Amino acid sequence: MHRLLLALLTGLALASHASGMTVDGRLDELEWQKAERFDDFRVMEPLSGAKAEHGSTMRVLARPEGLYLAMETSVPRELRVRGRSPRDAKPLPADPFVFLVDFEGEGRTAYEFTVTISGSVRDGVVLNQTQISYDWDAFWLHGVHETDAGWSAEVMIPWWVAPSGQAGEGPRTIGVYGAVFMKARSRRFAFPAIEALNPTFVQGFQRVTVPRYSGQALDFFPYASGDLNRLEDRTRARAGIDVFWKPNGSNQLTATLNPDFGQVESDDLVVNFSATETFFGDKRPFFTEGQQLFDVRFAESGRLVNTRRIGAAPDAGVAGASDVLAAAKYTGQSGALEYGIFAALEDDSSEAQGRDFLATRLRRSTEDFALGWLGTWVDRPTRDREALVNAVDLDWYPRSAVAVQARAMRSDLRDGSVDSIGYGATAAFRYQPGGSLSQEVEVVWLDDDFNVNDLGYQERADVRRITSDTTLYRRSYPEGHWLSASQWGIKGGAFWNQQGQGLPGWLELRRGLNLRNGDSLTFGAWHEFSGIDDRITRGNGDLHLGDGGGAWIHWKQAESGPWRLDVEANLRRESLGGSAWELTFGPKWVPTDALNLALRVGIDHSEGWLIWTGGREVGTFRRDEYSASLEGNWFPAPRHELRLKFQWLGLDAEGRAGYSVAGGPDPQRLATSPEDFSLAQFGLQLRYRYEIAPLSDLYLVYGRGGEFLEEGSQRRGAGQLWRGALDRITADQLFLKLRYRL
Numbered sequence: 001m002h003r004l005l006l007a008l009l010t011g012l013a014l015a016s017h018a019s020g021m022t023v024d025g026r027l028d029e030l031e032w033q034k035a036e037r038f039d040d041f042r043v044m045e046p047l048s049g050a051k052a053e054h055g056s057t058m059r060v061l062a063r064p065e066g067l068y069l070a071m072e073t074s075v076p077r078e079l080r081v082r083g084r085s086p087r088d089a090k091p092l093p094a095d096p097f098v099f100l101v102d103f104e105g106e107g108r109t110a111y112e113f114t115v116t117i118s119g120s121v122r123d124g125v126v127l128n129q130t131q132i133s134y135d136w137d138a139f140w141l142h143g144v145h146e147t148d149a150g151w152s153a154e155v156m157i158p159w160w161v162a163p164s165g166q167a168g169e170g171p172r173t174i175g176v177y178g179a180v181f182m183k184a185r186s187r188r189f190a191f192p193a194i195e196a197l198n199p200t201f202v203q204g205f206q207r208v209t210v211p212r213y214s215g216q217a218l219d220f221f222p223y224a225s226g227d228l229n230r231l232e233d234r235t236r237a238r239a240g241i242d243v244f245w246k247p248n249g250s251n252q253l254t255a256t257l258n259p260d261f262g263q264v265e266s267d268d269l270v271v272n273f274s275a276t277e278t279f280f281g282d283k284r285p286f287f288t289e290g291q292q293l294f295d296v297r298f299a300e301s302g303r304l305v306n307t308r309r310i311g312a313a314p315d316a317g318v319a320g321a322s323d324v325l326a327a328a329k330y331t332g333q334s335g336a337l338e339y340g341i342f343a344a345l346e347d348d349s350s351e352a353q354g355r356d357f358l359a360t361r362l363r364r365s366t367e368d369f370a371l372g373w374l375g376t377w378v379d380r381p382t383r384d385r386e387a388l389v390n391a392v393d394l395d396w397y398p399r400s401a402v403a404v405q406a407r408a409m410r411s412d413l414r415d416g417s418v419d420s421i422g423y424g425a426t427a428a429f430r431y432q433p434g435g436s437l438s439q440e441v442e443v444v445w446l447d448d449d450f451n452v453n454d455l456g457y458q459e460r461a462d463v464r465r466i467t468s469d470t471t472l473y474r475r476s477y478p479e480g481h482w483l484s485a486s487q488w489g490i491k492g493g494a495f496w497n498q499q500g501q502g503l504p505g506w507l508e509l510r511r512g513l514n515l516r517n518g519d520s521l522t523f524g525a526w527h528e529f530s531g532i533d534d535r536i537t538r539g540n541g542d543l544h545l546g547d548g549g550g551a552w553i554h555w556k557q558a559e560s561g562p563w564r565l566d567v568e569a570n571l572r573r574e575s576l577g578g579s580a581w582e583l584t585f586g587p588k589w590v591p592t593d594a595l596n597l598a599l600r601v602g603i604d605h606s607e608g609w610l611i612w613t614g615g616r617e618v619g620t621f622r623r624d625e626y627s628a629s630l631e632g633n634w635f636p637a638p639r640h641e642l643r644l645k646f647q648w649l650g651l652d653a654e655g656r657a658g659y660s661v662a663g664g665p666d667p668q669r670l671a672t673s674p675e676d677f678s679l680a681q682f683g684l685q686l687r688y689r690y691e692i693a694p695l696s697d698l699y700l701v702y703g704r705g706g707e708f709l710e711e712g713s714q715r716r717g718a719g720q721l722w723r724g725a726l727d728r729i730t731a732d733q734l735f736l737k738l739r740y741r742l
Contacts, residue, residue, distance in 0.1 A: 021063070023156050025145035027070050035061035035070070036208055038191050041180065045188035046485035046514060047434055048476035052189035054150075058099075058178035062210035066140075066161075069113070070154040071097040073180045073189075077148060081183040081560040083590040084635040085120045086643055088134040091559060093590055094118040095183050097153045100126065100205065102175030103162045107203035107367055109292055110175070111162050115142045115153045118593045119638075125292045128395065129201045129403060133295070135281055135288040138162070139219075139694045139741065160217035163290075163333065164249030172212045175205030184560040186484070186518035195434030199403030203367065215249035221285065221695070225260055225737040231729065242286050250333040256286040257326050259311075260737065266685045266703065269647045271625070273611045275535040276459050282307045285695075285739075286327060293331050293340045293361050296374050296393050298407045298426045299444045299458070299465075304374055304391055306457040310344045310357055315382040317351030325354065331361075338363045338372075352382040357455055368397040378454040387454035388412040401433035411451050422450030422461065440469040448498050460535060463503070467493035477516075485514040489524075497534055504531035504545055504575075518558025525551040528575070532665055540616045541661035545575040564588040566600075576620055576659070576667065578608020594635045602627045609653065616662045619674030621653040626718045639691040650680040650721030678716045680725035681707035696740045705731035 021029055037059050041052040054075045061068040075095070083093030094116040102110045110126040121142055124134040141156040164172070179190040190196075194204040221242040228235050240258035265283045272278050279301060282288060287307040296304045311324045327344035340361040346354030356379040363372030371394050378387040391409040398404065409424040424446040432438035448462035469491040477483045489510040495503035510524030528548035536543050550572030557565040566586035574580055584602035609623040632644040655674035659667035683705045690698040708728040716724070 021068065021156070023068075023141040023143045023154055025070075025143035025151075025153050027059070027072065027145075027152055027154060031061060031063070031068075032059060032070065035059035035068070038178070038206060040193075041178075041189040041191045042193035043187060044179070044190040044193060044195065045186065046476050047195060047473070049193055050476075052180075054180075054182070054189070056178075056180050056189050056191075058176070058191055060176055060208050060210075062213065064213050066156045066158040067101065067174075067210070068154060068156050069099045069101070069176070069178075070152065071099070071178055071180065072150060072152040073097075074150040075180070075182055076150075077146075079182060079184045080117055080146075080151065082118045082593045083116075083596050084118045084593055084633065085116070085596070086633055086641060087120070087137065088122045088124070089120065090122070090134060092116055092120065092122065093559065093588075093596055094120065094593075095151075096122075096181050098177075098179040098181070099155060100177040100202075101157065101162070102202055102205050103164045105173035105175055105207065106365065107175065107200070107205070108365055108370065109163075110177070110202045110205070111136075111138070113138075113140055113142075113155050113157060115144060115155060117144060117146065117151055117153075119144050126202060127292055127295055128297070128405070129199055129203070129397075130197055131297070133281075133288075133292075135283055136291070137285065137288065137695065141694065158217070159213050159215040159249065160246045163252065163331070164215050170212060171209050173207050173209050175202065176208055177205045183558065184518065186514065186520070186558055195401075195432060197432050197438070198401050198434060199430040199432055200397050200400050203397060204400070215246055217244065217246040219244040220742040221739060222742065223260065223737060223739040225735065227733055227735040230732040230734065242289075244289065251331070252290055253328070253330045254286060254289050255326070255328040256324075259284060259286050259324050259327070266645060266683060269649050269681055269683050271649050271651060271679070271681070275538060275612075277453075277457070279306070279457055280308055284311075286329075290329055290331050290340075293338060293363070294342055294359055294374065296372070296391060296407070298391075298409070298424070299446070300442070302426075302452070302456070302458045304376060304389060304409070304452055304456045305342075305359055306455065309378075309453075309455050310355075311346065314349040314352035315355070315380055317349055319349050319351075322349060322352075322354060323347040336364050336366060338365065355380050359455070363393075370395040376452075376455045380454065383415070385413070385415045385454075387414075387451070389452050389454075389456065401431060403430045404428070405430075409450070409452070411449070413449075413451060413454075420449045420451075423447050424450040424461075436473050436475070438471045438473070440467075442467050462497045462534070464496045464498075465493060467491070482516055483513055484516050487512045495531070497532070501532040501534065501542070502529075504533065504548075505529045518560060520556045521554070523551070523553040525549070533575075536610075536612050536618060537616060537661060538612065542665040543618060543659075543661050543667060544665040546577070548573050548575050550580075562590050564590065574606060574608035574610060574620070576608055576610050578606065578620065578656075580604070580606035580608070595633070597630070597632045600627075600629045608656070613658065613674045617658055617660050617670070617674075618667065619658045620656045621674065621676075622656055623651065623653045624718075625652075626650040626721065641687075641689040641691075643685075643687045643689070645685045645687075646682070648680070648682040648722065648725060650678075650716075650718060650725065652678045652716045652721060654715065675711050676715070677709065677711045678714075678721060678724070679707070679709040680721040681705070682725045683731075692740065694741070697738075699735070699737040699739075701735040701737075703731060703733045703735065704729065 039057040041056040056073040059070040096116040099113045100110045112124045114122040224239045226237045242256045245253045294305045325345045329342040331340035342359040344357040358377045376389045394406045396404040406427045411422045428442040444465040450461045471489040473487045492507035494505040506528045508526035512522045533543045552570040554568040568584045570582040582604040586600040588598040590596040604625040606623045609621045613619040629647045634642045658670035686702045688700040706729045
């Protein structure tokens with residue numbers, strides 16, 4: 001096996017040299033003299049539009065093996081900020097070059113390829129002009145080079161990495177965008193000079209005509225893994241494969257057999273007592289590759305396809321995850337029409353039958369208009385439930401900096417002998433030209449039977465909502481002023497359910513200050529209007545809430561220097577009375593390029609925390625919630641990475657008052673108070689990663705976790721909660737995984 005890996009790496013190196021190009025960031029090959037050059041970089045943060053004070057140049061070179069992009073800047077050494085980070089880190093601790101490419105050249109979808117001065121990388125997909133997802137990981141090469149005069153970077157992106165539009169003969173047009181961040185001064189230089197939040201951002205990319213090269217590819221990604229469960233004293237081995245086939249630039253087929261659930265990534269700890277489900281992203285390679293065609297979103301966080309449903313906990317039993325037997329995805333394009341189909345099958349667990357998932361997609365697009373349809377179907381035999389969803393989505397860009405989006409949706413559920421049909425519609429308007437004003441308005445209408453949660457994600461149904469967000473900017477200040485930019489904002493929303501009841505609305509006024517030294521300060525105040533909470537009792541009655549509100553302030557130190565600080569404080573009034581405050585303190589230490597540590601501690605104290613206690617009853621509590629997290633990254637040598645991620649949460653709640661809504665929405669005080677309780681949990685992941693080659697990795701992961709929940713009158717401080725979680729171990733696992741690209 002060792003010889004095979006060595007041969008593959010040698011072949012890759014020889015192929016790079018045979019092309020006449022070495023991706024090392026030096027830009028000394030003669031081929032770079034043939035590249036198209038762009039040097040009109042402008043200051044976009046703060047948004048002055050002035051010529052960049054440090055000269056920057058982007059080069060674009062198309063060759064048979066892929067698209068080469070390079071950037072150079074004359075930022076002096078004393079203003080360069082360094083620090084290594086894991087792939088797709090946000091924010092990045094070091095100065096980056098950001099390359100965005102619209103491979104189809106139609107102003108719809110772009111792909112990000114970012115490399116920092118320290119050699120770290122980030123890649124992602126830009127959807128709907130401004131929505132960026134970093135779940136996607138691609139195969140591409142990169143290199144960085146520094147001198148006293150400046151630094152440079154180059155990347156090579158194979159043509160098969162992303163869809164390249166319809167196949168044909170002759171040259172093709174792509175769109176490109178480049179940006180340089182100088183973190184020591186919180187400045188961003190970009191070409192072309194487009195506001196990053198512009199609703200027609202991707203449409204504004206620089207168009208470049210390049211030869212049409214083949215986008216064919218056939219890749220196999222076999223993996224093998226094994227885990228040792230130290231609590232149950234058992235081992236488990238798994239093996240599977242992902243297949244990626246691209247016969248041309250407009251068609252792509254991906255398939256997977258027996259994929260793993262992604263134990264190399266850990267979710268953040270969450271304590272959620274609300275009626276709204278927590279959303280988690282997906283990092284499993286198959287479920288992120290080529291997924292952008294199916295990524296239809298609505299109502300802020302709503303998604304019609306949420307791939308974390310696939311492989312989630314079975315519909316019966318205590319297993320934490322379901323095994324996925326197989327999945328396949330095909331996408332293609334013919335002229336202005338894009339189409340795709342996606343299917344996945346789960347294996348049976350000891351107590352539940354596996355679920356089946358299917359999604360189909362059509363979209364017809366022009367430069368300023370797109371109309372699509374998405375259909376999804378889920379079969380859940382253990383629950384005798386089938387879910388069918390159909391949606392029509394429209395994206396219209398009538399002029400620069402203006403975007404209109406609309407969605408019309410229908411859900412059709414059969415749950416046992418009960419059938420239900422629900423409808424939903426959303427519309428949004430965005431205007432942000434990059435001047436002094438931006439405006440966003442969204443209208444949402446979802447009836448009480450609308451439900452996409454079998455494969456998608458929605459916060460709630462039965463809502464009519466209108467929200468507005470207005471921002472007034474001052475983009476620049478005179479030289480010597482302590483501010484570089486500032487903004488005022490006002491945001492609010494009004495909500496009703498299908499019965500016409502007013503749900504709690506809110507209004508927020510905020511102020512943001514960008515300091516000349518790179519620090520930022522934001523603060524504001526908000527008011528929540530009285531209304532009906534129709535979800536807190538999970539369908540057992542409505543609760544009338546009074547007015548609430550509060551104020552907050554957030555200071556963030558510039559991302560430069562060895563020490564970086566982030567502090568936030570909040571004051572608020574709870575819905576049934578009682579004050580609350582929260583303080584979060586987050587220092588970060590970056591002593592060298594190869595090491596960084598980030599600590600975050602917080603405390604949230606409330607005198608009137610309101611939660612559901614069962615049936616038609618709710619209760620208020622005196623609550624102390626503590627949190628702590630530590631994340632460390634060490635890069636001892638090239639392609640070696642050691643990451644530490646530790647999180648702890650502790651909560652102590654003392655019952656103050658119980659209320660019933662049995663007689664109506666106005667809460668009636670009960671004679672007894674709710675019972676006190678305490679809970680705590682922690683999660684630890686120590687992960688070693690060796691990058692054999694791009695998208696070929698060896699992982700060794702140790703994970704440990706613990707939690708406890710106890711009721712009783714004994715109050716517990718932070719120390720007791722800390723020990724309580726660490727003494728009650730619920731997970732202790734060692735995991736090994738090898739994934740290789742052939």
